[in-house]
Amino acid sequence: VNICTFRLGSRLFGSDIHLVKEVVADARIALVPQASPDVAGLVNVRGKLHLVLDLHRMTGLERLSSPPDRVVLFKQAAGESFGVAVDTLGDVLSLPESAIEDRRADEGPDSEARTDERRRARHGIALGVGRTASGLVVLLDPRGLLPALES
């Protein structure tokens, strides 16, 4: 499986590259007052508007000092397109299926990771965890993101 990876703080996230439509650097995110706190805002990509989610908040990770300006857009039906704001972009990793663990089966000993894991599991946004040479990568499920928005 080819994984497009990105970092939020020090944590590595990724998503199946087939689900990623585009990566936008230098995005200017317009705030949407009154929206869910999980919504970072809207971004204009070549005249089209896309919703951007605040993945930091959704995963409970702390933000870096500068606001994220990179957005990973997921493939969605027209008009419902959305993405997540990330701190830095990583490489595209190729992981064998065997290196991916279903998050529900994750019984790792790392208690801190497990807490994070549980939070994500509650949101239903993580598909699983992949083991790479450089550490763990949390695989996001774009379909799970919108339903997980805090109202």
Added chain:
Amino acid sequence: VNPGFDDGLLQEFREEAGEHLAAFEGEILEIEKQGGSAEAWNRMFRAAHTIKGASGFLGLARIGAVSHSMETVLALVRDGKMGFSKIVSTALLAGVDALRRLLESAPDESGTGIEEVVARLEALLDPPTAASVLEEKGESHRLGVPGFSLSTCTHKLRQIPSGHRHQYILAFRREDLLRFQREGRSPVALLRRLQKMGQVVDDHMPGEDPLDPGASPGASILILFSTELEANHLPAATGLPSAQILELDLAELLNEIRTCEPGSLLRSRGSSGGPHHELPPPPRPPAGLERRRAKSVGPPEPLPVLVRDPASSHLEVGSRESTSSHGEAAQRRAAAKPGPAAPPREGAADLPPASAPAPAASRPVADPPQNHDLHAAAESIRVRVDVLDRLMRLAGELVLVRNRQLGRMEGASLADREIAQRLDLVTAGIQDAVLRARMQPLSNVLSRFQRIVRDLGQKLDKEIVFATEGAETELDRTLLEALSDPLTHIVRNCCDHGIELPADRVRAGKPAHGTIRVRASQEGSRVRIRIKDDGKGIDVARVRCKARENGLRCEEELRRMTDREALDLVFLPGLSTAATLSDISGRGVGMDVVRASIERLGGTVALESEPGAGTELDIHLPLTVAIVPALVVVADGARFAIPQANVEELVRLYDDDVRKIEGAGREDLFRLRDHLLPIVPLGRILSSRSPLDAEARGAFSRSDRDRREERLEALHRGEVAGVSEVFAVLSTGTGRFGILLDGILGTEEIVVEPIHGALAGLPIYSGATVLGDGEIALILDAQGLCRHAGFQPAPADDPPPETGDTARSARLLLFRSGPDEQLGIPLSAIRRVVRVDPESLETSGEREYLRLEGRSVRVERLDGLAPLSPAPRPGSGFLLLPSGPDRSWGLLATALVDSGEFELRPEPSPEDGPLVKGVALVKGRRTVLLDESTLLPALSGVP
């Protein structure tokens, strides 16, 4: 569905069939009302036929079955073999509904009750005459040559218009279809093309489905095609090699059937042996009439299915069909020729068919079938909606580019300016044209109501006529789509609650049939739609009662409400549940939803009802919503766009004037002319996720006032150059309110982009847009803002609540009536001032009348109505004609003093009464202020 053909095809079919069905339904309803012409039946027949043909191509069997039954019924009615009655039309309408259900669920074709519909239609065919046209019952004909033959039935052969002198069997093989597809021609397009050139009478798939990916290249579909085209044109017209085109001499053939005595010449044959065993055998062994009837066109081709030896070509005719029916068919054919029926010719294989063009009158049903469509095709083409939408978006982007370019024109050279100007013009032109292209007539929606009203009338035992005016008025298609549901709701309400039962109507002295009339017209950049019924109207007392019972309004509020305001209560959500409304004499079921959806479209809706006489809903809508002029404003450091349609005015206050935003104890108010306008800072609305209430607004008001005072102090100390506040007065159609802004950037034409679904729950936004500089601005929704701010906005035409003796400004007309006092009346109360011409003055008893533009206007004097000095008799000076609908009177003014905006500090006075609301010093003189809200009604009420 045939695999290998994409969803696009299906979608195309769905759209086209949907349009056919809509036209079909319209025809039936029309025929029910005023009877049908043969041409109307023919159009319906063709609609059913086209759907059936295309469904065959797409492998939609159930749609094929239903449309086939409808087609059969229609053929019988058209040919006068079946009488037309409500039973027939109801069965056909049921068929339309069934097809719609199936289309919607295609390719699955799930839908309940389909079999019942088919059974219902088939039941109509029960009379024995009907059976003769049914393929299934054994009267099929086989046309062509072995291996290249197609079975069809008599009634289809009879459908062939006399103008079509040539009939062919076209063999489309899999390889042809694939080739066409590579060339971008879909089977549906192919079929449509054929229909344009002639008529596809029947089709048949002798073996494998050629569209099946596993099919052999030779698998084919045979089409019986009738046309005016000569054989030598056909290869080019169809894209088929001539060897796959077989001409039939059908006219000759049918003539033959008539002149020959069946049974004597017919030689019994086995059901269908030999080369075409793959054909489904007719249920009964048909007797064959073997003649040389078919001939090939063009040079020989090594195509196995075409046998060029004339001796082996043949035609089979099922034997069960009665002679008379054959005879009739042939007679029709014969009648279509000028002269007596030609005798059967021998060796026709090498002769062209001899039928001459028929005089049109000889056979009324014989117009070329696509006459209608062809005519339309010349003026319009079908454009895919997504292409149109894309064009719309691109035009929108062009507008943005233009805006950006125009924004950079400062200091540009003359040449650059010229180019920019040109760009501006062209962009406006494109925008206009694209918007126009998206416009569709309201009749697209209204046409459905004939059916809805008919069905509801039948169900409710009411007689209801549905009439439209101005149905050709056009609206943007997105608006039209969104309008469909609210309109349906309103019309249903009219039928259900408005129109009474015929007996009740007659008792009330009204015609037994109720009328629902929809009138549409374009008024400037808006469209007005009025839906009026002549039913029993809404009982305002009951509405008040319900509002009180349901706790929506308290006794006191209801008492102070005018009937008009009370009527407006039916738009409240709580008054609209079916349970509470079922016993109210008006509409109201979901009227809150109706209002909400119309407001969402940027429109307004108002209700008027007269007990016993009916109810009218008045809807105003913008023509288009996609590109709107908007005011771009700043609040909390972000930009927002407010559609200009909602912005009434902008007010900027400088320095000490900012104190005019008064915190009337609780919240900010501004006296704008003679109305008190509630005001709240936009930033405060935006930053609160929950709707504001009076308490929250009060808190804002106090802190904002403190902040303003601090700045004013700074101003007075000379620390800042100036203090100002700016607010926009927004109108929601029902009321007005103000929002304080941090800044105003100007106006811009914005392209409304729908907001993401995850944000759709935020009522304060109606969309988002990209501004000229590429920045995003959210588009504010005035209604949503108003609700979120918690305002009960002051109705635009209501007197504001009085708040003590504070100064206010008002636009007044100052005049004199008697010699003593100076009077003031709000300018808004006066429509016009005319000079009193003594020549035109007439007296009748105590009263005076002024002849004015062909009518007589009563001269009213104030001294009879309030303790004021008497006005002279006979009247002289001027007549103040009131605004409002009443044109029957005018107020006498002996002299006009001044008009304009004046600061007032009204005080109570001895003259105070129902018509006088205090005095004030205006221009240094004591001025008696008239209360327009009581004056106008009081005088209008004078007999």
